Amino acid sequence: MSYKVGLSLLMTTFIGGSSIAQPSRIEVALDSVAQAPVEEVKETIIEPTPEPRWVGQDFTENEARALEFFQENGINDRMALAVLLGNIKQESRFTPNICEGGARIPYASCLRGGYGLIQWTTTGRYDGLGRHARNQGTSPSGIDTQLSYLITEREWKEALWRFQTPGESLDFYMKGAYRWLGWGVYGNRGHFSQQYYDRLSLV
Numbered sequence: 001m002s003y004k005v006g007l008s009l010l011m012t013t014f015i016g017g018s019s020i021a022q023p024s025r026i027e028v029a030l031d032s033v034a035q036a037p038v039e040e041v042k043e044t045i046i047e048p049t050p051e052p053r054w055v056g057q058d059f060t061e062n063e064a065r066a067l068e069f070f071q072e073n074g075i076n077d078r079m080a081l082a083v084l085l086g087n088i089k090q091e092s093r094f095t096p097n098i099c100e101g102g103a104r105i106p107y108a109s110c111l112r113g114g115y116g117l118i119q120w121t122t123t124g125r126y127d128g129l130g131r132h133a134r135n136q137g138t139s140p141s142g143i144d145t146q147l148s149y150l151i152t153e154r155e156w157k158e159a160l161w162r163f164q165t166p167g168e169s170l171d172f173y174m175k176g177a178y179r180w181l182g183w184g185v186y187g188n189r190g191h192f193s194q195q196y197y198d199r200l201s202l203v
Helices: 003-008 025-035 061-072 078-092 123-136 143-150 154-163 170-181 189-199
Strands: 011-015 018-022 054-056 200-202
Touching (some): 054 061, 078 154, 078 200, 154 170, 170 189
């Protein structure tokens, strides 16, 4: 027995001694639903809005790489980025194979003073760069190795919240830079940072 017969219970009308089953309202409604065309459901895909990116005017390859790297790691404030760049310029002029005093030499040949982008000086931090490079299978004198190393350091992690806080002043971010680098000479850090700030633009 079909479901139609079950639902209607065969409403019967007798005409001339014969019986004719009449469909119930429920059957008519079910028929109309069953015969209605199925509408195609289209999934709406909302593309995420990309974060604005800062680019530098007349940047060297190493300056541009550092700027990109810091943005990839969640720092997007213009002044924060400028302060990071200004401090690296003060430390090394963005020369990853520079030993304190100015010599451009391999990592293992820098026997005293700081080395690299941020002039790693203490034994623990200098040796840490070498271990990181060995683990990565890369050169400790390369910019990508040094950038990937610096964000693993405790000093960086303790200062990171400042750099990731948007809308603050040069002085606010410079305090983070001091916690990160522990410099002995302030030098032109503020001047360099302001220069980078003026050379950054959104794309």
